[in-house]
Amino acid sequence: xxxxxxxxxLKARVLLGEDKLDTPVYTACCSDLMSDVLAFVDEKTVLITxxxxxxxxxxxxxxxxxxxxxxxxxxxxxxxxxxxxxxGLVVITTKATxxxxxxxxxxxxxxxxxxxxxxxxxxK
Amino acid sequence: MDAxxxxxxxxxxxxxxxxxxxxxxxxxxxxxxxxxGDVLRRVAVASYEVELNLVIHSDGGELELQVFPxxxxxxxxxxxxxxxxxxxxxxxxxxxANDEARSLGxxxxxxxxxxxxxxxxxxxxxxxxxxTAISMGFKLG
Numbered sequence: 001x002x003x004x005x006x007x008x009x010l011k012a013r014v015l016l017g018e019d020k021l022d023t024p025v026y027t028a029c030c031s032d033l034m035s036d037v038l039a040f041v042d043e044k045t046v047l048i049t050x051x052x053x054x055x056x057x058x059x060x061x062x063x064x065x066x067x068x069x070x071x072x073x074x075x076x077x078x079x080x081x082x083x084x085x086x087x088g089l090v091v092i093t094t095k096a097t098x099x100x101x102x103x104x105x106x107x108x109x110x111x112x113x114x115x116x117x118x119x120x121x122x123x124k
Numbered sequence: 125m126d127a128x129x130x131x132x133x134x135x136x137x138x139x140x141x142x143x144x145x146x147x148x149x150x151x152x153x154x155x156x157x158x159x160x161g162d163v164l165r166r167v168a169v170a171s172y173e174v175e176l177n178l179v180i181h182s183d184g185g186e187l188e189l190q191v192f193p194x195x196x197x198x199x200x201x202x203x204x205x206x207x208x209x210x211x212x213x214x215x216x217x218x219x220x221a222n223d224e225a226r227s228l229g230x231x232x233x234x235x236x237x238x239x240x241x242x243x244x245x246x247x248x249x250x251x252x253x254x255x256t257a258i259s260m261g262f263k264l265g
Contacts, residue, residue, distance in 0.1 A: 035232030038169050039241075051229050058144035059229075062151065062168040 001025060001110060003067050003090050006046070009104050010069065010094035016081060017090030023066055027113045030102050034059045040115045041065075048101055052076040057083045066090065071098045129153055129191040135178040140228060143179040146187050147172040150198075157191060159264060166242040167196050167262050173235045173242075174200045174258055180225040182256065196262040198243075206252035214240070214248075 004021035007014060014021070030048040031037050034055050037047060041063055048069040049056055057080055060068060067090040070076065075093055076084075084091050094101055131153070133146035151168040159167075171187065178185045178200060185202030207213045214236050221231025240246040245261035 032229055033232045034229035035234040035238075038173060039232075039234035039238040053228050054141070055144065055228050055230070058148065058172065061144075061148060062165070062172045064165065 001105075001108060003046075003092070005108070006067070006069070006105060006110075007092055009108050010092070010096055010101055012069070012092040012094040015070075015075065015091040015093055016085050017067070017088070020088075020090050023090065025066065025110065028069075028102075028105060028110050029113045030098055032098075038062065041113055043113060045113050046110075048098060048105075050074060050098055052080065054080055054083060056080075057087070057089070060084070060089055061087050067092065069094060069101060071096060071101050125192050127190040127192055128157065129189060131189045133175075133187045133189070135175055135182075135185055135187055137179065137182055137184045138224075139179055140224065143176055144172060147175050150187075150189050153189070154191065154196065159191075159196070163196070163262055163264060167198065170239045170242040170260055170262075171198055173239050174198065174260070176225075176230055177235050178202055180221050180230060185255070192264075194264055195244075196264060198260045198262075200256075200258040202255045202257075204253060204255045206254055207250040207256055208252050210248060210250055213250075 003023050003025055025046050028046040028048055029041050032049055032051045037059055044064050044066050046067045047065050050071050052074050070093040073095045150171050154164055175187055182202035183204045188199040190197040212218050216237045217233040219231045219233035225231045243260035244263045247259045250256040
């Protein structure tokens with residue numbers, strides 16, 4: 001699907017990157033823990049989050065993410081949006097909760113970023 | 125071998141607002157040199173993690189970037205407080221981050237293991253009361 005398809009599926013508002021809605025997306029990740037995003041995300045993907053502080057943008061910058069989806073109708077402040085704009089990020093916001101947003105996108109074919117995890121056998 | 129870039133970034137303890145500025149600059153400079161793809165992403169992630177660690181955990185320190193024709197060297201040095209148990213600190217999920225850091229989305233205990241995973245060479249030395257030094261190397265080409 002494209003970012004534009006995500007906007008339709010999530011009934012989202014486009015905050016930044018109206019001209020990049022035809023960008024294809026294949027995977028997404030959803031987290032409010034930037035530590036985990038930095039540790040597990042290995043590709044240019046979409047981040048679905050309820051966190052609206054500047055570190056979401058910095059994390060996106062370090063990982064070259066394509067698009068940020070803010071859930072529960074959250075809109076980051078101007079300063080944060082400006083930083084996102086400088087990076088050419090597409091930023092959208094949906095009224096859906098994180099759980100529902102993921103479900104709606106998954107139902108339409110979007111998949112999670114592959115995370116190779118193994119159980120640590122020392123931790124029972 | 126002379127470094128193509130040699131730059132030092134002071135990092136202030138508990139300055140959560142500026143955290144990430146050094147890493148953003150490091151990424152920009154490497155990109156200008158033509159470094160891209162996987163290596164650029166790994167250096168960016170590791171430098172951001174180490175910079176955040178300096179802000180969250182240290183009493184202040186600095187991040188040093190050196191770029192050579194065949195590798196990138198990142199060194200983080202702080203003035204304390206030092207890590208009492210390094211093997212525990214290297215364990216995924218172990219964290220001593222405060223609530224403020226956690227409210228920003230950090231403190232999942234992934235920082236040090238993630239630096240090690242992203243760097244081609246990783247070394248850490250720490251002494252309680254003195255400080256911590258982390259050195260990471262990334263091969264180019």
